[in-house]
Amino acid sequence: MSDLGADIRRETLISNADPLDFLSLLKPRVMSLVVFTALVGMVLAPGVIHPVIGLIAVFAIAVGAGASGALNMWYDADIDAVMGRTAKRPIPSGRVQPGEALSFGLILSVLSVMVLGLATNWVAGGLLAFTIFFYVVIYTMGLKRRTAQNIVIGGAAGALPPVVGWAAVTGGVAIEPMILFSIIFLWTPPHFWALAIVRKDDYARAGVPMLPNVASDRNTRLQILLYSLLLIPFGIAPFFMGFGGWLYGATALVGGVMMVWWSVGILRADDEGRLKKACWSLFGGSIIYLFAVFAALLLEWAGGFAWALLRGSLA
Amino acid sequence: MSAPQETEGLRLTDEEKARRARRNKAIGFGVAGLCLLFYVITVFKMGPAILSRPM
Known part of the structure; x- marks a missing residue:
């Protein structure tokens, strides 16, 4: 006969975690987007940074983002457990103890800020610390369970990496990285609300007041469209400001129009099946949009860099 | 006096030991x-x- 007390003691005292479980606490997919946007912020910045120091800076920003993911999973373990999308995460599935995730997240937060600060400068280190604080304390602990504007305001945390990347090179902040910040900031609501419409029941069960759960259908769909419309001028701003070229301008314009098109699809969907399909189109399309605009900036930079090298070697 | 029972304390299974080693x-x-x-x-x-x- 099993001793229930001993079983519970065993469950809570013995860690059953594999190192890979700790890796998944870092939300690797979110991390990859952070790495990408931070790298773009870094290469666009005027000034020079040693490539090795640049790589270390990107690594530190990625680890900082991962650490905030781990702290988010520690705090949200209760709601993750009741949502289909997140129930298999390491804490709700019992593979990692909450205390382990907390220590892991805190240690990595401190180390990532320290490494970034020492390797580059303390403006970048401070901005990374602020990003982690904003995501964990302001968004996860403060806004997520209280207001339907949770992901609108919380989106600032996800939008900061290019600013941190820029600061790592220049030691300050300028209008260009703030434009990149605005693009990710305005992109966040349509991206997440498209998912929130499809996962409405999940969020209702968890008691998270996402916009589709607290506002009318029409209101949600109109707000998705509104943010997508706002994204067009901000998206093409880098072209008019001169730090995005023709490739970027065309990508941002076409991508922006597609975002509006998918949002109109959601607005006009008249039955459940069409609505779901339209939401998945916007959700998936928005990921491609963000990737494409930042990739265009990176490609233009790489092209310019290669051209300068070639001219240098011919001269 | 009899020797202490082996059930005192928690004994790790082989799988738990392997995971601890990997950690x-x-x-x-x-x-x-x-x-x-x-x-x-x-x-x-x-x-x-x-x-x-x-x-």
Whole structure:
């Protein structure tokens, strides 16, 4: 006969975690987007940074983002457990103890800020610390369970990496990285609300007041469209400001129009099946949009860099 | 007097021992990687100046 007390003691005292479980606490997919946007912020910045120091800076920003993911999973373990999308995460599935995730997240937060600060400068280190604080304390602990504007305001945390990347090179902040910040900031609501419409029941069960759960259908769909419309001028701003070229301008314009098109699809969907399909189109399309605009900036930079090298070697 | 029962305390299963070993290895690599990272940062931040120190 099993001793229930001993079983519970065993469950809570013995860690059953594999190192890979700790890796998944870092939300690797979110991390990859952070790495990408931070790298773009870094290469666009005027000034020079040693490539090795640049790589270390990107690594530190990625680890900082991962650490905030781990702290988010520690705090949200209760709601993750009741949502289909997140129930298999390491804490709700019992593979990692909450205390382990907390220590892991805190240690990595401190180390990532320290490494970034020492390797580059303390403006970048401070901005990374602020990003982690904003995501964990302001968004996860403060806004997520209280207001339907949770992901609108919380989106600032996800939008900061290019600013941190820029600061790592220049030691300050300028209008260009703030434009990149605005693009990710305005992109966040349509991206997440498209998912929130499809996962409405999940969020209702968890008691998270996402916009589709607290506002009318029409209101949600109109707000998705509104943010997508706002994204067009901000998206093409880098072209008019001169730090995005023709490739970027065309990508941002076409991508922006597609975002509006998918949002109109959601607005006009008249039955459940069409609505779901339209939401998945916007959700998936928005990921491609963000990737494409930042990739265009990176490609233009790489092209310019290669051209300068070639001219240098011919001269 | 009889010897203490073997059931006292928690005994790890082989699987739990293997996972603990993997976690320990990961921590070891993590700490070693951090040392290497600080070494690399020092070298690349200071550059040739790393060799000029007052004797």
